[in-house]
């Protein structure tokens with residue numbers, strides 16, 4: 001047994017807002033094997049990008065440990081951090097603002113290589129090949145970011161992340177701004193490159209419809225906490241947490257495909273002021289008496305699949321939620337699942 | 340409540356640079372009636388944003404030539420002086436930009452940005468404008484709008500930022516709104532809420548919306564008409580239900596087929612092979628020909644946008660037989 005490539009324990013991130021403090025990520029555990037893709041899903045404001053920033057060491061961490069590629073990642077500092085940074089790369093949500101507007105895009109893609117000590121000519125050449133690979137060819141490579149369309153800029157960002165051959169790539173809504181055809185192309189490309197270059201991905205998205213094409217594992221985030229995690233197929237076909245069930249039922253076609261039609265009501269609360277007990281209780285359609293009082297612990301429903309909900313706890317009579325009259329049977333949302 | 344029609348007539352947008360010229364939009368004609376929503380769809384780089392920016396007079400004249408005509412009510416949108424275009428943008432005409440960070444001022448709280456727009460437009464005092472701004476923030480689904488009013492753009496998540504920008508754009512109650520990929524960073528429930536809100540503003544206040552999007556689902560949900568663009572040209576126009584249920588241009592059909600499905604386990608998404616041609620390497624005849632499964636000999640002739648019945652136009656020589664054989668409809672596309 002090899003150790004996982006990424007192992008996160010108790011990751012906690014606070015932001016200062018005004019005179020107060022906001023806990024955007026609260027004791028998150030994640031494990032990711034080499035070559036896998038972990039999708040992180042959850043509503044806007046649930047803390048997805050903050051997890052990315054924390055892993056990338058762009059925001060200070062208030063607590064927890066991160067082991068990555070055999071390194072005690074969260075405690076790397078200064079020169080050591082600079083030396084190892086290339087191992088983890090990032091494809092951001094809005095590529096437009098992440099590229100230097102004064103540089104031709106090929107230079108932007110070459111930059112990480114130059115920083116790592118590659119001769120300029122070789123770096124440019126490699127950048128050109130990488131840009132070809134993501135579908136940005138010829139004269140387009142010599143343009144400035146503002147001279148490209150939104151989708152073209154996103155391809156540049158992907159090339160820039162992959163060019164230095166990282167071990168782990170964090171994609172934050174990397175394809176949500178793309179048209180369907182390009183989205184398909186980039187997703188397929190990411191999947192191919194994963195095999196080709198032995199990559200591992202953290203794939204942050206609100207677009208659940210993409211998960212079947214990319215994800216091996218899924219972590220569902222609610223108000224900074226992981227409420228359910230497991231193999232992608234298990235989580236999507238048989239979601240255990242009422243929040244996951246709600247998220248899935250908002251998918252177009254989910255209802256027709258037999259999914260429970262129970263979209264999440266209301267809005268995600270401000271993390272500066274989280275609800276007591278189970279943080280989901282004010283919006284939960286099946287909450288019971290104890291929910292506003294006690295925080296639920298993660299319960300394993302199978303060796304790799306767990307969820308944090310009181311209804312799954314030992315006190316409820318059945319291990320699953322299928323026998324509970326309040327909860328509809330597992331959705332067969334993903335009907336035609338490959339066997 | 341009456342509104343105005345947007346009539347776009349032979350619009351062209353040409354970018355000039357040291358390396359040459361690039362015709363991003365060619366001869367595009369379409370209309371957005373008062374109180375109607377029209378979806379503008381097409382692959383990345385097909386010229387959607389370039390079209391939207393042209394309508395708002397936002398292209399840099401030093402590097403860009405905009406040709407043709409665009410009229411909103413009795414205003415000639417392309418003939419305005421920069422100052423007049425500026426005035427129009429703050430009032431009758433609004434735009435939601437593709438990239439929220441570039442559209443919001445990082446130095447001002449989102450509340451200030453929305454309420455300043457309201458103050459400028461409706462002449463309210465600071466207090467009243469603040470209340471109004473909070474109301475608009477709530478309408479776009481900003482949770483805890485009074486609290487978020489005091490936050491700066493960088494303190495918001497991507498989705499909240501996008502909602503703040505939408506609020507700023509609709510705060511001045513534009514009569515024409517160009518919305519460029521307005522909901523890409525949003526959750527499905529919020530997407531639906533925003534689209535419904537735009538639809539309501541059309542229905543109740545006669546606002547006209549050009550919805551630029553790659554999300555054909557969104558178009559299907561709210562738009563009256565669809566315009567498909569390919570490589571800078573309009574290739575299909577028609578009522579949404581008919582175009583999406585029975586696309587007559589092979590390109591529209593392929594766009595429909597490339598959408599992810601919830602049951603696509605371990606599959607590859609159905610990509611349209613090849614790429615949008617660069618203007619310098621345009622194929623002869625139909626621009627879609629090298630990528631088209633339906634191409635025949637006659638496709639090497641240049642294709643014109645041809646009316647098909649009263650409300651549809653298609654730029655494809657095979658539009659009529661594709662319909663008869665059902666090839667262009669979803670059934671034949673896998």
Ligand SMILES: Nc1ncnc2c1ncn2[C@@H]1O[C@H](COP(=O)(O)OP(=O)(O)OP(=O)(O)O)[C@@H](O)[C@H]1O
Nearest residue numbers: 015024044045046047048049050494495496497498
């Ligand atoms: N720099 C910051 N200062 C203060 N609060 C912040 C900051 N960045 C994010 N937040 C807050 O932290 C919470 C989590 O934000 P985050 O960006 O991680 O969400 P997200 O899940 O990525 O959402 P989205 O899908 O909208 O991008 C939100 O409530 C957000 O407003």
Ligand SMILES: Nc1ncnc2c1ncn2[C@@H]1O[C@H](COP(=O)(O)OP(=O)(O)OP(=O)(O)O)[C@@H](O)[C@H]1O
Nearest residue numbers: 147148149150151354363383384385386387388389
């Ligand atoms: N300022 C510019 N100078 C030169 N070329 C440009 C400029 N802006 C855009 N282009 C080019 O014009 C074409 C159309 O771009 P546009 O931004 O309109 O595409 P789009 O349809 O909005 O695509 P996306 O879905 O990716 O946003 C692209 O090939 C792009 O590279």
Ligand code: SF4
Nearest residue numbers: 625628631634638655
């Ligand atoms: S004109 Fe020919 S090549 Fe072009 S879309 Fe129609 S069938 Fe395909």
Ligand SMILES: [Mg+2]
Nearest residue numbers: 048049496497
């Ligand atoms: Mg985010």
Ligand SMILES: [Mg+2]
Nearest residue numbers: 149150388437
């Ligand atoms: Mg665009």
